[in-house]
Amino acid sequence: MNRILIAITALLSIQSIPALADQARQDAIVVRAIERMQGYDFSSNDKVKAAIARHIDRMAGTPEYLSLLQRFRPDGMKQKIESLLFAGNNSAAVEAAKMMGEMPDGPNRLRALLRSDDTAAAARVAEVLGFLGNGRSSRILSDYASDERIGYDVRRAAVVGLTKSQGGQKTLLEIAKSKKLVGDTRLLAGALLARSADAGIKQQAAKILPQPASKNQKPLPPIDRLATLKGSADAGMKLFRSAATCSNCHVVGDFGKEVGPNLSEIGSKLSREAMLTSILDPSAGISHNYENYSVLTESGQVIVGIKVSETADEVVIRTAEAIDRKIPSGDIEQLKKSEKSIMPENLHHSFDQQGLINIVEYMTTLQKKG
Ligand code: HEC
Known part of the structure; x- marks a missing residue:
């Protein structure tokens, strides 16, 4: 071990600034040597550390890159791993997401990315978590698929992500069954699960998430x-x-x-x-401003529509014919909010x-x- 160390130190102490190609070769030799020296604490040697950092940066985009990050944990490692989520290479992105999931603060960071204002970035993270498809990523995605405060694009990406793995598909079925899946992704979830390779999942999905049919019961494409x-x-x-x-x-x-x-x-x-x-x-x-109400009057009439206003004296309901009906409070037997849209x-x-x-x-x- 000592001999290797002396050789490395000698290599790195050459005073003249080497040509770039030479330096790359030197750095690679240093890294390879250190990889063979178990237990050597390279962090105490700044020159060695710098050589390692340069080598790792040069290896960006190669299959070895992530394992080098894992092995040497250079400064800024978290950022480097995170940026792989967005680099366009799906295999590296999935590995990076897996590593982040296993790092102490990683899952929280992934959740924060999913909540980011940059919805394209958030949707990409959802996609990568979907490809990863392990229990941890499915849990994160199902939280987002059932959160109506999240924008549609990201929620949609979470649903699509869940359909990428069998475990994820099962999770998606579960949240659809327990009515946690936000309504505006139900049709999409049904469309995607109808293409599941798993016959059981397909069958259950068809029961919980029916597909729209056009007139004559002709099914529409998903x-x-x-x-x-x-x-x-x-x-x-x-x-x-x-x-x-x-x-x-x-x-x-x-x-x-x-x-x-x-x-x-x-x-x-x-x-x-x-x-x-x-x-x-x-x-x-249904958005809050357009909740559909039905009013039962003392005389037994039912008036259905959007509630335009409500005071102590009267309620105004706008019907599907765009007629505003004023109903004096004294005439109202029952005022009920409907689950269904007036549309x-x-x-x-x-x-x-x-x-x-x-x-x-x-x-x-x-x-x-x-
Ligand atoms: C009887 C009234 C009614 C009719 C008819 C109707 N809608 Fe609507 N629509 C609504 C209401 C009320 C909403 C608000 C949200 C809700 O209740 O779903 C809405 C919401 C929408 C939205 C979402 C708007 C947004 O800002 O998110 C779209 C798009 C839409 N309707 C399109 C249509 C189209 C296209 C047709 C004809 C094929 C149609 N609607 C017919 C009442 C109607």
């Missing part, structure tokens, strides 16, 4: 595939304003009635997939698949101005 199809925005607009009845409840520009949200800028807000979910599974993501469930039965795609195409053109 939602992620539907979202890739293109249509005619012009035809979509015509349908939106007529047979599809969307304009009965949605204002676009200065056309339509305002029962539901104004959709003039919906193309800047929702992806195609999220738009499809709004139409195919309207109750999946009808089977709207897409009044047009065919291409009609659906055309409406979505139209909505993508409704962009924020300026």
Whole structure:
């Protein structure tokens, strides 16, 4: 051991600055020598440490890189491992996520990345955890798939991630069964689990997460595939304003009635997939301002709609026909919030698949101005 050490020290004490290629060769020799010297504490020797650090940086992008990081734990190791999550090489990213999961503060760091404002980065972390597919990563992903405070994109990525491994698929089924899965990803989860290689999972998913069918009970393609199809925005607009009845409840520009949200800028807000979910599974993501109520009056009449206002004297309910009904408090026998959206469930039965795609195409053109 001593002889190796002396040789290394001699090598590193050459005063002249070596040419880059020579230095690379020297550093590699130092690292190889130290790898053979068990128990040698290289951290006490700055020159050796620097040689190791240079060598590791040069090896970035190679299969050895991670094991070098693990073996020598250079300064900034955590950052280096973390950056592998985003470097584009899936194999290295999965290894890096695995290592992070095993490091003392790693799981917390992974969770923090999933909550980051940079949703593209967060979605990438969810994807990598999905590829990893062990118990720990599935647990993290299932927390995010069932958290409605997380943005749709990241939650979606968590659901997709869970479907990448059999363990993850089982976890996803569990949270769907216990109704923890946030509504707006139900259709997607159903679509992805329907393609599971495991017949049992497929069967259970079909029971818990039914797929939408178009009129005549013809099944529609799964939602992620539907979202890739293109249509005619012009035809979509015509349908939106007529047979599809969307304009009965949605204002676009200065056309339509305002029962539901104004959709003039919906193309800047929702992806195609999220738009499809709004139409195919309207109750999946009811927003607070549009909760549907039903009022039973003293005379036995039932009035259903969005609650526009409520005072001590009266409640105002806007019906699906965009009529505001004022109901004096004294006349109200019962005021009940509904789990269902006022937006009808089977709207897409009044047009065919291409009609659906055309409406979505139209909505993508409704962009924020300026
Ligand atoms: C009876 C009223 C009604 C009809 C008809 C209706 N919607 Fe809605 N829609 C709503 C309400 C209310 C909401 C608010 C959230 C909820 O309850 O789901 C909504 C939400 C949406 C959203 C999500 C908006 C957002 O900001 O997230 C989209 C997109 C949408 N509707 C599209 C359509 C399309 C397309 C049609 C026609 C095929 C349609 N709606 C027909 C009432 C309606």
